Amino acid sequence: MGTEQTPFLEVRHLKKYFHVGRGKVLRAVDDVSFHINKGETFGLVGESGCGKSTLGRTVIHLYEPTSGEITFDGIKVGEETSQEQRHLLTRRMQMIFQDPYASLNPRRKVIDIVAEGMDAHHLYASEEERRETVIRLLERVGLQKEHADRFPHEFSGGQRQRIGIARALAVQPDFIVCDEPISALDVSIQAQVVNLLEDLQKEHGLTYLFIAHDLSMVRHISDRIGVMYMGALVEVAPAEELFEHPMHPYTQALLSAIPLPDPDVEKKRSRIMLNGSVPSPISLPENECRFCSRCPVKSDVCKKSRPELRELRPGHFVACHEAD
Amino acid sequence: MENVLEVKNLVVDIRTQKGIIHAVRDVSFSLRQGETLAVVGESGCGKSMTMKAVMQILPKNARITDGQVLFHGKDLSKYSDRRMEKLRGSDISMIFQDPMTSLNPTMKIGKQIEEVLKLHRKEMTPDERRKRVVELLDLVGISNPETRYGQYPHQLSGGQRQRVDIAMALACDPDVLIADEPTTALDVTIQAQILDLMRELQKKVRTSIIIITHNLGVVANIADRVAVMYGGKIVETGDVRDIFYSPAHEYTKALLDSIPGAGDKERLHPIPGTPPGLMKPPAGCPFAARCRQTMEVCEKFMPDFYDQGTAHRAACWMLDPRAKEA
Numbered sequence: 001m002g003t004e005q006t007p008f009l010e011v012r013h014l015k016k017y018f019h020v021g022r023g024k025v026l027r028a029v030d031d032v033s034f035h036i037n038k039g040e041t042f043g044l045v046g047e048s049g050c051g052k053s054t055l056g057r058t059v060i061h062l063y064e065p066t067s068g069e070i071t072f073d074g075i076k077v078g079e080e081t082s083q084e085q086r087h088l089l090t091r092r093m094q095m096i097f098q099d100p101y102a103s104l105n106p107r108r109k110v111i112d113i114v115a116e117g118m119d120a121h122h123l124y125a126s127e128e129e130r131r132e133t134v135i136r137l138l139e140r141v142g143l144q145k146e147h148a149d150r151f152p153h154e155f156s157g158g159q160r161q162r163i164g165i166a167r168a169l170a171v172q173p174d175f176i177v178c179d180e181p182i183s184a185l186d187v188s189i190q191a192q193v194v195n196l197l198e199d200l201q202k203e204h205g206l207t208y209l210f211i212a213h214d215l216s217m218v219r220h221i222s223d224r225i226g227v228m229y230m231g232a233l234v235e236v237a238p239a240e241e242l243f244e245h246p247m248h249p250y251t252q253a254l255l256s257a258i259p260l261p262d263p264d265v266e267k268k269r270s271r272i273m274l275n276g277s278v279p280s281p282i283s284l285p286e287n288e289c290r291f292c293s294r295c296p297v298k299s300d301v302c303k304k305s306r307p308e309l310r311e312l313r314p315g316h317f318v319a320c321h322e323a324d
Numbered sequence: 325m326e327n328v329l330e331v332k333n334l335v336v337d338i339r340t341q342k343g344i345i346h347a348v349r350d351v352s353f354s355l356r357q358g359e360t361l362a363v364v365g366e367s368g369c370g371k372s373m374t375m376k377a378v379m380q381i382l383p384k385n386a387r388i389t390d391g392q393v394l395f396h397g398k399d400l401s402k403y404s405d406r407r408m409e410k411l412r413g414s415d416i417s418m419i420f421q422d423p424m425t426s427l428n429p430t431m432k433i434g435k436q437i438e439e440v441l442k443l444h445r446k447e448m449t450p451d452e453r454r455k456r457v458v459e460l461l462d463l464v465g466i467s468n469p470e471t472r473y474g475q476y477p478h479q480l481s482g483g484q485r486q487r488v489d490i491a492m493a494l495a496c497d498p499d500v501l502i503a504d505e506p507t508t509a510l511d512v513t514i515q516a517q518i519l520d521l522m523r524e525l526q527k528k529v530r531t532s533i534i535i536i537t538h539n540l541g542v543v544a545n546i547a548d549r550v551a552v553m554y555g556g557k558i559v560e561t562g563d564v565r566d567i568f569y570s571p572a573h574e575y576t577k578a579l580l581d582s583i584p585g586a587g588d589k590e591r592l593h594p595i596p597g598t599p600p601g602l603m604k605p606p607a608g609c610p611f612a613a614r615c616r617q618t619m620e621v622c623e624k625f626m627p628d629f630y631d632q633g634t635a636h637r638a639a640c641w642m643l644d645p646r647a648k649e650a
Contacts, residue, residue, distance in 0.1 A: 047511035047512070047513065047514075048511055156598055157367075158598065159598075186366040186367055186538060187366070187538055187540070187579060187582060187583060188366060188578070188579060188582050188594060188595035189366075189594070189598070190582075190594075191582040191583070191584075191592040191593065191594030191595075192594040192595075192596070194592055194594075195591060195592050195594060198591070213511065213512070215512070216541075216583065216584055216586075217584060219584070219586070219587070220584035220588060220589065220592070240587055243586070243587065244587075253513060254512060254513060256516075257512040257513045257515065257516035258512055258541060259515075259516070259519070259539070259541030259542050259544060259545040260541050260544060260586070261540035261541050261543070261544050261568065261580070261583055262544055262568060263544040263547075263564045263565050263568050263569075264565070265544075266541075266544045266545045271516055271520075273516070273517065273520075274513055
């Protein structure tokens, strides 16, 4: 993907703060800027509590941003000029959730779950058309026609995730936020779902924001990857570049911590162990690097100013004072 | 090397309203002194039930219907509840996936670890116990153990809680530590710390470890030997290098094929279908329905184990000399 094209999704200085009582503020997403090109998969990784899910939800306005700008295919999200435009956006941006057990209404039949978005957007003319569309979607995601009249509890985790994918596809979106869509699935089933997502992307020209903590799968599926730490993007690079030349000390530690399925490699590997634990994300100091307290290469300047993303290699951005 | 634990032909059935689930079907394995055995398999393959049977902590509707659990040669499945209570936490301990639910939220962590000592080391004085707890917290890498002693589980992070769980399990220097998905709920950087800790502790106290996991990276990182489970059965066992570099069972091969290699942008190779239900387990090989190499015999008869070298064996009809002719 060339960087010269206009980005499909552009996020600028996005902030999402939560007030957690007693005047304390949780800065879940704190001044994040990035873009995603059309047809691209942008992977977002980071440890629990780093703000990756909040970022994903804020991008499609499931959460109202505290400040910042989101532009989707030329339209400013949240500042739509008409009701129709807003409707169009909610149709074009969809989401697939992590927990296939919690994200499907247990009291509704599969057909009604999948058709919910179609109902809201009046995407069919007759009851027959509604059923036909749902059946076509179910068959496309690897389920069967008979499944339409069953309830979620009759399905396994992998099958439920397929239902969630069919629901997202039902309204013909062009951008899907996939929030840890495979984390709850068994290894052999994960590959099934990843292949399905890749096939659908090719067929429909979909653009994905793929959030996950399983880094090997993110590496496989993503064109570019962003690494988050404590509400900030600390590194953004093409997938292979990031894995081959991680430049932020946090990314380096994160990558070195993934155990690889190769005993001989594992025996020889040295890990970068981070000292200390993740600091509390509440009331973080404004003007220092968030990674300071655990960083093995910090210097005086890290305590005095917060690093911005800088392009240190082509397409490779790093927010670290010490990286060069 | 001496076998600390030997499980022979273990069968566990679970009674449910809909019928009997044959969760563990004729499982045999052994654990040698000082080694780490990884048990891998998908959810519902019977790996946790096998370990619960070893510990005699099966749910009320499940029971061992056949087989033996030999701990230093003595059959635990014949032990009374009282005798098992003495053994659990002292000679064999277990740590669980979610340290938030396995710790008591209303009790200071120091006191919780002391409970184990009160139960199993009656000769210790309160002062000795306290000293031992601080020592244990220090051993598992918790900073300021004196302060932490008086804190509650919610004041600790997930990784620290898992360390407390490990400290509690190690309080009485057990011969066997069973870890059921100990790092699954943790972030990768914390996972790396816990795996390192387990390895170090094993060197120091010579505990034998069984780790249940579905993460093949974790297996490659920590295991000496591996048992692969599928559909309530062990289908392959071998040294960790055997399993990764010359897998013999079609399931093991397919499982290794399904994970993406480094920098691999090719289409993934998932295993089609889903694992069999164990209410009516298949008569033959449990993997037959999803296998790339299924033959007629696979669906009808369960294959025996075929030796693939010393201590490496797999139960797959493809390994039968007759399969090459067919």
